[in-house]
Amino acid sequence: MSVRFLHPNDLLDLADELVGKNAGQGRPKVVRLRRGISTAYYAVFHELLTRVVYEVVRPADWTAQAAAVSRWVTHQDLAALSKAATGSGNQALRDALAPVSPGTERIAQAFLDLQDVRHRADYDDLFDVDKIAAVGWAEAARDAVDRSWDLVRSRDLSYRRFLALGLGAVKIAKARS
Amino acid sequence: MTAPVDSSREAQLLAAISELSAGTTRVVGAEIERRREPDESYLLLTVVLNQPSGETWPSDEFYEIRRQARALTGHVLGDEDTRLSYRTQAREEDDVVAPIEGASGNKNASGDDA
Numbered sequence: 001m002s003v004r005f006l007h008p009n010d011l012l013d014l015a016d017e018l019v020g021k022n023a024g025q026g027r028p029k030v031v032r033l034r035r036g037i038s039t040a041y042y043a044v045f046h047e048l049l050t051r052v053v054y055e056v057v058r059p060a061d062w063t064a065q066a067a068a069v070s071r072w073v074t075h076q077d078l079a080a081l082s083k084a085a086t087g088s089g090n091q092a093l094r095d096a097l098a099p100v101s102p103g104t105e106r107i108a109q110a111f112l113d114l115q116d117v118r119h120r121a122d123y124d125d126l127f128d129v130d131k132i133a134a135v136g137w138a139e140a141a142r143d144a145v146d147r148s149w150d151l152v153r154s155r156d157l158s159y160r161r162f163l164a165l166g167l168g169a170v171k172i173a174k175a176r177s
Numbered sequence: 178m179t180a181p182v183d184s185s186r187e188a189q190l191l192a193a194i195s196e197l198s199a200g201t202t203r204v205v206g207a208e209i210e211r212r213r214e215p216d217e218s219y220l221l222l223t224v225v226l227n228q229p230s231g232e233t234w235p236s237d238e239f240y241e242i243r244r245q246a247r248a249l250t251g252h253v254l255g256d257e258d259t260r261l262s263y264r265t266q267a268r269e270e271d272d273v274v275a276p277i278e279g280a281s282g283n284k285n286a287s288g289d290d291a
Contacts (some may be wrong), residue, residue, distance in 0.1 A: 021232065086244075088251040106240060113243050116260040128223075132265045135233040140243075143236050 005062045008050070011043035012142045019134040027131035034121040036134050040141035041118035044111055047145045049073035051152060052166035069167075077170040079115055082108035085162055092173040096165060101158035103151050108162070110144035113137075187220070190253040194224060197249075199241035202234045203227050205266060219258040222250060226265050239263075 018036030020028040027033065049070045053059065059066040083089030085100050085108035100108075117137055120127040151159035187209050194207040206225035211218065224246055226234060233239070243261070250259050 086247065105244075109240065109244055109247065112247065113261060117262055119260065120262055127262075128264055130264055130267075132229060132233050133263050136236075136239050136263070139233060139236050140239065143240070 003062055003064050003067050005067075006046055008043045008047040008145050011039050011046060012138070012145060015040040015043060015138045015141060019138050020131060021135050021138055030129060033129045033131060033134040034127065037114075037121040037129070037137050038118050040138045041114040041121075043141045044107075044114055044144045045075065045078070047148050048078055048107075048111065048163075048166065051148060052163045055160060055163040056167045072168070073166055075115065077168075078111060078166060080170045080174075081162060081165055082111045086112065090170075090173055090177055092177045093165065093170065096169070096173065097158070097161055099158060100162075101151070101156055103147050103156060104158045104162050107144045107147055107151075107159070110140050114141060114144075186253055190222070190250060193249050193253065194222070194246055197224075197242055197245050199238040199245075200235060201227075202229065202238035202242055204242065204246075217258070219260055220254070221260050221262060222246075223262045223264060226263060228265055 015036045016022070018028065018032045018039060020026075020032070028036075050062075052073050053066050053070045057066060057069050080089055081093060081097070084093035084097050085105055087094070087100075097104075114137060117133075121129065148159075191207045191209060195204055197204045203226070204224055205227050208223045208225075210221050210223075212221050224242070226239075226242065229235070234242075243263070246261060250261065
């Protein structure tokens with residue numbers, strides 16, 4: 001069975017479409033805004049888990065093995081790492097990540113913010129979503145994915161530490177703190 | 178389920194959040210409420226931003242506001258599970274639902290075209 005990679009940029013394009021970016025005045029249906037926000041979050045999530053696997057396992061290509069390992073990267077672990085990268089949360093993780101580059105901090109901040117709003121978009125019937133914010137989240141996700149590419153290309157050491165700790169390190173740090 | 182929050186820490190946080198700005202983007206309001214779900218309880222902080230001149234807030238300014246808001250929240254509330262949300266002031270044209278292919282014109286419970 002061939003592996004069909006879910007590309008973060010495709011998710012970003014879908015998020016733009018759903019939130020009505022560059023579509024003029026008026027707002028899309030609420031369901032589109034909410035699914036657009038959720039899709040923007042998943043674009044960043046997939047970007048991060050892909051980078052974690054390439055950093056740690058170093059597959060030559062996105063194989064079934066790489067896809068299987070990517071399932072080990074969890075939303076909770078990336079949130080804990082992102083909290084540490086933005087200066088809060090588990091002290092052992094903060095020590096392991098230091099120093100954190102501005103680019104890594106910005107990606108981590110986007111992940112945390114998008115995860116918060118994604119929970120509202122997916123589960124909160126009281127979510128007062130508006131198009132301006134939804135487009136803002138789509139742009140924040142694209143900004144994070146673009147910066148991820150830039151940091152990978154420049155072999156940013158802070159970002160490499162962040163990615164390397166994305167596979168299992170959070171559980172170890174919490175167990176030993 | 179939501180519940181009002183009334184403590185000096187939350188009041189301090191709301192006052193500090195309300196002062197935030199970055200370039201042309203500024204906070205015009207903030208609200209905080211306690212959310213109780215079957216398996217968790219957390220604070221929901223909603224930050225209200227001014228209307229942008231474009232389609233949304235400038236990316237760098239939105240980031241800076243979010244960065245400051247999260248840092249302030251951690252500083253004031255510590256490890257309290259707090260989630261942040263952002264919205265803008267209501268604007269009349271935002272209530273006009275854009276025509277979407279396949280829309281029937283019927284209204285559903287959310288006020289959207291069905």
